[in-house]
Amino acid sequence: MNQAQSSHDGTTYDVIVLGAGPVGQNVADHARAAGLSVAVVERELVGGECSYWACVPSKALLRPVIAFADVSRVDGARQAVTGRLDSEGVFARRDRYVTDWDDSGQARWVKSIGADLFRGHGRIDGPRRVTVTPGDGTPQTLTARHAVAVATGSRPAMPDLPGIEAARPWTNRHGTDSSTVPDRLVVVGGGGVGVEMATLWQGLGSAVTLLARRSLLPRMEPFVGELIARGLTEAGADVRIGVQVTALRRPDAAGPVTLDLDDGSALETDEVLFATGRTPATDDIGLETIGLTPGSWLDVDTTCLVRGVDGAWLYACGDVNHRALLTHQGKYQGRTAGDAIAARAAGRPLDDDAWGDHATTADQHAVPQVFFTDPEAGAVGLTAEQAGRAGHRVEVVDVDFSTVQGAKLYADGYRGHARMVVDRDRDILLGVTFVGPGISELLHSATVAVAGEVPLKRLRHAVACFPTVSEIWLFLLAARHSG
Numbered sequence: 388m389n390q391a392q393s394s395h396d397g398t399t400y401d402v403i404v405l406g407a408g409p410v411g412q413n414v415a416d417h418a419r420a421a422g423l424s425v426a427v428v429e430r431e432l433v434g435g436e437c438s439y440w441a442c443v444p445s446k447a448l449l450r451p452v453i454a455f456a457d458v459s460r461v462d463g464a465r466q467a468v469t470g471r472l473d474s475e476g477v478f479a480r481r482d483r484y485v486t487d488w489d490d491s492g493q494a495r496w497v498k499s500i501g502a503d504l505f506r507g508h509g510r511i512d513g514p515r516r517v518t519v520t521p522g523d524g525t526p527q528t529l530t531a532r533h534a535v536a537v538a539t540g541s542r543p544a545m546p547d548l549p550g551i552e553a554a555r556p557w558t559n560r561h562g563t564d565s566s567t568v569p570d571r572l573v574v575v576g577g578g579g580v581g582v583e584m585a586t587l588w589q590g591l592g593s594a595v596t597l598l599a600r601r602s603l604l605p606r607m608e609p610f611v612g613e614l615i616a617r618g619l620t621e622a623g624a625d626v627r628i629g630v631q632v633t634a635l636r637r638p639d640a641a642g643p644v645t646l647d648l649d650d651g652s653a654l655e656t657d658e659v660l661f662a663t664g665r666t667p668a669t670d671d672i673g674l675e676t677i678g679l680t681p682g683s684w685l686d687v688d689t690t691c692l693v694r695g696v697d698g699a700w701l702y703a704c705g706d707v708n709h710r711a712l713l714t715h716q717g718k719y720q721g722r723t724a725g726d727a728i729a730a731r732a733a734g735r736p737l738d739d740d741a742w743g744d745h746a747t748t749a750d751q752h753a754v755p756q757v758f759f760t761d762p763e764a765g766a767v768g769l770t771a772e773q774a775g776r777a778g779h780r781v782e783v784v785d786v787d788f789s790t791v792q793g794a795k796l797y798a799d800g801y802r803g804h805a806r807m808v809v810d811r812d813r814d815i816l817l818g819v820t821f822v823g824p825g826i827s828e829l830l831h832s833a834t835v836a837v838a839g840e841v842p843l844k845r846l847r848h849a850v851a852c853f854p855t856v857s858e859i860w861l862f863l864l865a866a867r868h869s870g
């Protein structure tokens with residue numbers, strides 16, 4: 388690429404990034420590091436859903452809940468903590484982590500990497516063009532020499548139920564920015580957001596009822612949802628599986644909400660939070676101007692280039708491509724796409740074979756995710772069922788944490804379970820799942836093993852320290868040999 392190409396005149400940039408969430412920021416950072424000029428367009432807060440209404444506030448709020456639960460499992464420490472969680476302190480902690488919903492620090496970061504920030508709603512307006520409409524100003528059209536990267540994220544998908552609008556349900560937004568604890572809260576949805584929100588608000592003092600259509604966390608190994616349901620129930624929550632809301636009634640905006648359920652019963656609550664999935668934020672970004680369908684998830688190749696668009700210029704990273712609705716995975720896509728854009732701009736060959744620098748292969752084989760529930764749950768790669776369905780010859784190895792000395796010392800009466808799914812033909816791991824206190828920090832060891840395709844014969848030489856929770860590895864490998 389020549390230097391002239393990396394310049395910009397205020398309206399023409401090498402790369403335009405639509406959405407300044409964590410993912411858009413990573414695209415911008417990598418494209419800038421390669422010397423490309425970058426415009427970043429953001430309609431709300433720089434930092435995105437993740438920084439202000441999702442990952443960061445939810446974990447800032449959940450950490451005290453889980454720390455409190457952890458202490459209650461350590462004799463000697465347990466006796467010292469006799470009160471309840473101080474919700475005001477917990478909310479103040481959250482407010483610090485979301486910088487009081489002030490994005491000036493993150494906006495400064497965009498500037499510090501040498502990118503230009505445009506505040507306003509961005510819409511694609513034909514190939515390589517984006518119109519930015521500020522809240523109070525005149526639309527401005529930007530042109531991209533090389534690429535437009537869509538990183539506009541997702542929004543809550545709300546079911547179309549009678550009375551839902553009048554019920555003013557919470558979504559992840561109020562579930563993470565509220566500074567009052569409702570006496571009663573119904574959480575609808577047993578996925579990741581639902582179980583975390585139920586854990587959080589039960590921990591803060593609400594009487595939570597969790598309604599799930601199927602099991603909890605149905606995409607994970609079945610024991611995960613069972614152990615989380617048990618944990619929530621023991622914490623005092625009412626977990627109802629196989630139940631759906633059919634209608635909502637809130638005649639008085641300041642009064643309670645009544646939910647009609649498909650088992651014929653009704654449930655009264657002070658607030659209801661819907662965590663019933665996500666929908667792509669692509670309905671109003673001008674997809675129709677380039678032959679794509681507004682409101683659809685964007686289908687991408689391994690470099691995050693959108694399929695079905697002429698010319699290699701449109702990329703989609705993060706939630707919007709529906710590969711894995713997780714910040715870390717979206718950021719990985721953003722880094723990859725930023726590097727691929729730079730390589731294409733410079734006319735360099737792409738390194739896009741599996742596990743190459745310009746390939747998002749981990750999206751297919753090694754997506755890690757952690758749920759900050761009590762007990763925590765984490766998994767990477769395939770479940771036994773998914774691996775079988777994908778045609779692998781699998782061996783499933785299960786171990787209970789209660790036999791692991793490091794786990795017992797970590798928490799009295801430690802309750803947890805681990806599973807590894809082995810590819811019999813290649814002698815590598817296809818997936819690993821852990822449930823138990825403190826396992827969130829253990830998961831990365833499994834991610835390294837799965838993404839690295841470390842042969843089990845070699846994994847035996849990765850010796851876990853005694854006495855740590857990580858010793859579960861020793862037990863898993865031993866169980867395999869004896870199994």
Ligand SMILES: Cc1cc2nc3c(=O)[nH]c(=O)nc-3n(C[C@H](O)[C@H](O)[C@H](O)COP(=O)(O)OP(=O)(O)OC[C@H]3O[C@@H](n4cnc5c(N)ncnc54)[C@H](O)[C@@H]3O)c2cc1C
Nearest residue numbers: 406408410430435436437441442509540705706712713714
């Ligand atoms: C409650 C909750 C907790 C979560 N916890 C975790 C967690 O612990 N770990 C994890 O990995 N994932 C978590 N997730 C998922 C995570 O939040 C998303 O995967 C992540 O935010 C995706 O990042 P993104 O940059 O793609 O989108 P977003 O973070 O949604 O950012 C998109 C940005 O684009 C902007 N935008 C949208 N449309 C336009 C437009 N037309 N013009 C200009 N700007 C636009 C938006 O304003 C926003 O700032 C959680 C999700 C929820 C709901």
